[in-house]
Amino acid sequence: MQRQNFQVTCAIGISTWPYNGDEATLLLQSADLAMYHVKHLDSNEVHYQFYEEKMLVNSQRTLEVQQHLRNAIAENELYLVLQPQFSLDDSQALCGAEVLLRWQSKKLGLVSPAEFIPIAEKSGLILTISAWVLEQSCRLIKQLQEQFSNFPRVSVNLSGDEISVGLAKRINTQLTAFGLSSQSIMLEITEAQLVKFNDQVTSEIDQLRRQGVRISLDDFGTGYSSMSYLSSLRFDEIKIDRTFITKISTDKKILLLVKAIVSMAQALECKIVVEGVETTEELDCLTNMGIDVLQGYLFGKPMPCEKLVAHLNSGKYKILESSFNI
Ligand code: C2E
Ligand code: CA
Ligand code: CA
DSSP: OOOOOOOOOOEEEEOOTTTTOSSHHHHHHHHHHHHHHHHTOOSSSOEEEEOOHHHHHHHHHHHHHHHHHTTTTTTTOEEEEEEEEEESSTTOOEEEEEEEEEEEETTTEEEOHHHHHHHHHHHTTHHHHHHHHHHHHHHHHHHHHHHOTTOOOEEEEOOGGGSSTTHHHHHHHHHHHTTOOGGGEEEEEEGGGGGGOOHHHHHHHHHHHHTTOEEEEEEETSSOOOTHHHHHSOOSEEEEOHHHHTTTTTOHHHHHHHHHHHHHHHHTTOEEEEEOOOSHHHHHHHTTTTOOEEESTTTOOOBOHHHHHHHHHHTSSOBOTTGGGO
16 A cells, blocks of 8 residues: 555634533534634644634524525525726727626625635535536627627636636637637636635636637635746736725835836836826826736726726716727
């Protein structure tokens, strides 16, 4: 038999008597909840966590969200919105859009994707949801291209579990089904997802790029990823995270950091997108820095496809000439 190395990690949940329960079952349940709180942390260190009351509230909410999310597609509760992106040149024309998922639950009201996507990921529901998002996104792109032949590329967010063997095939199947070119779509991968990449996943991404599908590195600056990923994987675009942009007009160090990220992205021949631009002060700081694309409430909030079409028809938005190249 071949010898193998196993890495053993340890997660400890702690509850105290009588504060977290006056009988053994309750104390064990509380310790269990506390243990699950630290179990998912990716590290070789021993982690421990004392039970806190909010953990019970959180776990009840998670269960509720998970339960209703199971039926969200069948109940027609999911829909997509588009957030426009504009070029930072004199034209300030529309050069792309990001597809964002929305869930209007009959039971829970409007639930933020920031809340339900992580729950969908933990419960395995994400694969069904992601497949739905990809198909519906392709349908939207087709509709937009039928109305505006030069409609720019549309970005779709990928979840971690989706980035696996077979990704390139799944994307191609959908593009072919809707008769779309590979330049019509850009895939967004967050920086935090990179640490989980292995050779097989890297080759899926390479295959997609060879076929002409562009890849964007989302939430850049928040994922603590090693710079070595940037030398081994090619990206077409880097999206500087909103947390930098909100501080850019008040914090000199952040301004310098953003400048450094821009030079690095330029050296790697990546386009640079800034997301979450909300004020003219932020925009002033970002102008003349070498940034290519702007996204944020200052220019347009995520909106239904019909509203985007209305803005294009009324002339409020103009499509960038040759925007497929952005
Ligand atoms: P993200 O990919 O970083 O998306 C950008 C988020 O920032 C969106 O929130 C957008 O509405 C918000 N945003 C854009 N401009 C501004 C601004 O100027 N100010 C502020 N305060 N916010 C701005 P949203 O739609 O709530 O999405 C949150 C996250 O949920 C996304 O972050 C993404 O990680 C995830 N998500 C959304 N849709 C999908 C999807 O279809 N698939 C997957 N896997 N994840 C998705
Ligand atoms: Ca994104
Ligand atoms: Ca982002």
